[in-house]
Structure formats: C-alpha cells, structure tokens
Amino acid sequence: MTEADQIPGEDPLDAAHDGPQDRVLIIDFGSQVTQLIARRVREAGVYSEIVPYDKAEAALGPVRPRAIILSGGPASVHESGTPQAPQAVFTAGVPVLGICYGEQAMVAALGGQVEPAHDREFGRAELQIIDETPLFDGVFEEGERAQVWMSHGDRVTKLPPGFRAVGISTGAPFAAIADDSRQLYGLQFHPEVVHTPKGAALLANFVREIAGCSGDWSMAQFREAEVARIAAQVGDEGRVVCGLSGGVDSAVAALLIHEAIGDQLTCIFVDHGLLRQGEAREVVDLFRGHYNIPLVHVDASERFLRALDGISDPEAKRKIIGRLFVEVFEEESEKLEDAEFLAQGTLYPDVIESVSATGGPSVTIKSHHNVGGLPETMKLKLIEPLRMLFKDEVRELGRELGLPEAFVGRHPFPGPGLAIRIPGEITEEKLAILRKADAIYLEEIRKAGLYDKIWQAFAVLLPVRTVGVMGDARTYDYVCALRAVTSTDGMTADYYDFSHAFLGHAARRIINEVRGINRVVYDITSKPPGTIEWE
DSSP, rough: OOOOOOOOOOOGOOOOOOOSOOOEEEEEEEEHHHHHHHHHHHTTTTTEEEEEEHHHHHHHHHHSEEEEEOOOOOSOOTTOOOOOOOOHHSSSSSSSEEETHHHHHHHHHHOOEEEEEEEEEEEEEEEEEEOOOOGTTTTTTTTTEEEEEEEEEEEEEEETOEEEEEEETEEEEEEEEEEETHHHHHHHHOTTTTTTTTHHHHHHHIIIIIIIOOOOOOOOHHHHHHHHHHHHHHHHTTTTTEEEEESSSHHHHHHHHHHHHGGGGEEEEEOSSSSOHHHHHHHIIIIIISSSSOOEEEOOOHHHHHHHTOOOOHHHHHHHHHHHEEEEEHHHHSSSSTEEEEEOOOOOHHHHTTOOOSSSOOOOOOOOGOOOSSSSGGEEEEEEETOOHHHHHHHHHHHHHTTOOOHHTTOOOTTGGGGGSSOOOOOOOHHHHHHHHHHHHHHHHHHHTGGGGOOOEEEEEEEEEEEEEEEEEEEEEEEEEEEEEEEEESSSSSEEEOOOOHHHHHHHHHHSSSSTTTEEEOOOBTTTOSSOOOO
C-alpha cells in the first residue's frame, strides 16, 4: 500500500492497551494543534493517546490514564450544543489540565462562568505569574512575566469553588488557574506550540511530576512490545502480505513485522513507473538483497502510463493511480493463496482524523489520500503496527530497526509519485526529463549539507515552454520549478530560504545537463495559502 491509502479496519479507539503502564489521555475538542499536545507529552517520555470528546468517557476504562489533558477548540462553551467535558473526567481521581477551550470546558463543568471577551487575544501575549503552584515548579516563578501564545475570543469570568488564579494576561484575568488539592489546572494559553517557549517544560512537569509518570516510554520499548503483539496475532502458521511503496512508513512496518514473524511475511512492491530516479531499484536491493525479505516486484509502469495517457486533470490522475494500484495489488495478493493478514503503514494522524472531534474524516482535498484501500472481498485481517506513532517516531523506530539513514531520513514522497509533479499530461519523455532535474537538485542540496534541514524538496516540470538561447541556437523548452519547504508535520510549511548562489548553481546544472529544460524558477509560496505539492 502507499503511505496514504486507508483500509477500513477496527475502531481506532480499540487499539491494544497492554503496552505502556503510564498513559496520558488527551480529549480533543477540535483544536488544529491537538496533535502537538500528544507530541509534547511523548517527547517527555510518556505515552499519550487522543480521543474525541464524545468518546472520552468510554475511553477512560480501557486507557486507564495517569492524567488527562483537555485540548483547545473552536466552539464557545456558553453556546448551546457545544462540546462539553464529561463529569467522569473530573471524578476519575487523576490530574487534569485544560488548555484554552479545555480550561473553559472545565470551568463550565465545575460551576464557574465563561463569557465572550471584550478584548480577544490572538498571537503572542505576556503571562504574569501571580502565585505559586506545583504546575509551575521549575518552569515559572511568582512575579515572572513570560511569553505565551493565545488564541481565544471567550474568557473565564468566574472560577469554580476551590480554584484560584495563578496567572493573568491583558485579556484574561484567569489565564492560568489551579485547584492544587484536586490537581485540576487550566491554561488560557497554548503550551504545546513553539511560540510558548516554556510550554514543553510545563507539559513535561505536569505529566512527570504532578501525574507521576516515569517518563521511560521509548521506541526500544515500543519495538519489543509490538514484535510480541504481532507474533501473537499472526501465530506460527499465519501469512502476512505487506505493500511497499518506497516510502518510510511501509518500509518500517515491513521490517517490524519481519522481525516478529520472519518469512511468514511477503512484501508486494507495485512499481507504477512514477518513482524518482533509481528509487525502484533501491527498494528491491534493500528488501530482497540486504534484508532477504520475500518480495514480489511488479513492474506495472506501462499499464499505469497507458491509463494516464491524455489525462491532465489532477484529480482524475490521482483516482486512476489509486484505482490501478488497488487492482494490481489485489491481483498479486490473490496469487498468495494462504495470505490471512494485510499489513499497512497507517500512522497515528490518520487514526486521529478518522475519529476527529469535528465528526469524522476531513474534507477530501486530494482524492488519492482517501482512496479507501483494498476491496472488502479480499477478506484479509488488518495489521497496522505503526497506527499509534507520529511520523518522527516512525523515523526513530526505523533507526532502532537498523534501516539505513539515507532511507529513514528521506523526504516525504506522494503516493501518485511524479504524476502530480508534472501538471498536465504525463509522458515518458516528461518523466525522464523530470527525474534528471530532480536528481540534480537533490544532489546539490545534499552536497550543501541542507537535506536534513528541509522537510521536502523536489522539482516540478511545468506545462509551459519558453524561448531560450543556448550557444547560437534558439531553444523552445520546458520550465522547471524548484520547491523546498520547512515544516514539522506537513500541516503548515514555509519555503526554504536558499542563497541566490545556491539557486543559481543548481539552475545552471539543470539547464546544462537536462535536455528539454531551458528555464528554472523557485517557488516561494508558503502553506497556507498554497499546498506543498503543486497538484
């Protein structure tokens, strides 16, 4: 399977809970940065899970959290029909931290009052610490003024019984509140974002010191537990089929499963002819040669290119590629008559999105990423060993498993491949031109020592020809656009600020060495408003 393809499976909230003993439950009220809370908690060495607010009470028993964090959200607590925090959260006997909307939901649930703010706060703000609390131990001192990030139009105007203010800001008289006896805390600001410099330390203090979590969760621990779980699920006779896409996620999933069950795993690598230069050979050499994992390599490039002939609409291209990939994978899987399980590199952000607080999967922006996976007629049981990990954790697990750094650290690559980096119709000639230009660009980035500083870099072959002069001859060739962005999770991104000298050198090499290109431009669009990929 490609990294983004989804297959209907078990309820994401039914994931095994026989792993880490210390868990923090994050209740999602629809904030765009809820995942950052989970990441910060995990960075503190404590395992965390996210559930939507309407499933929070049901999750308390299976998860057995040592602490609970209530996320932010776009709603207003004082309006009818808005998300509420279940009372069971506050009677569970564990520390609770409410963030932004989470603080307001806590206050409303416990007898306080929340009203629209006269002075809304969005962006950087100054927090004044007016009292001591265990939540601030080792982070803030009384009298300190600290930079924080605010994003609220409502504010707490009356505290519930037992609470006191420990921090204030210009627009929030109760910017930080505490009930130390019940270990209930609220913050009007967002500690999870980088714009709150001491936010990560505050969250670490909450989960480690107040909740008493040991902070020993690691990829080594995850690896050991997951290998045992996979071996028990598959048994001594079960057979697993895993789709390799050439990306990090499916590669790490395959290595983890192979460690658990050995040759009971067979990988299928569908080469759609839309990969980067030398990429197909790298995958085959690594898995069949280096790891000696049973691998079926299907060269379906002609089949894909025939289907894409004359197609220029990006959505149509994505749907064709997604449909054909499923067809080819199904055909090859049926040849493995004894296969019982299907392995997939689903990551935790995919799981979270499928049960989002706002009512299910996000709006389809790029259809290939919502393709729906393989037909239910295959009747294979699903194995998703990475379903509780974020992308950076998958990379860390890959290193733990011994995957070469050049593979672990490679930039994200879309499932439809180069088809969406060639706006307009796809031809073998265009693919060959783009592969050469892209390889030169990435080579120069690596030579400059910049590859690991960039989230994603690639070349795009535009459906535009321009006049040029090379030697004494007139040329009429394609324009190549270069793209490089920095990001932490791909949700937002900014262009990488190359020096003009670097861009000039890369452009000269591409124009001189790649026949068919006579002009190079650099894309300086951020996300939003643009997307990282061009299609």
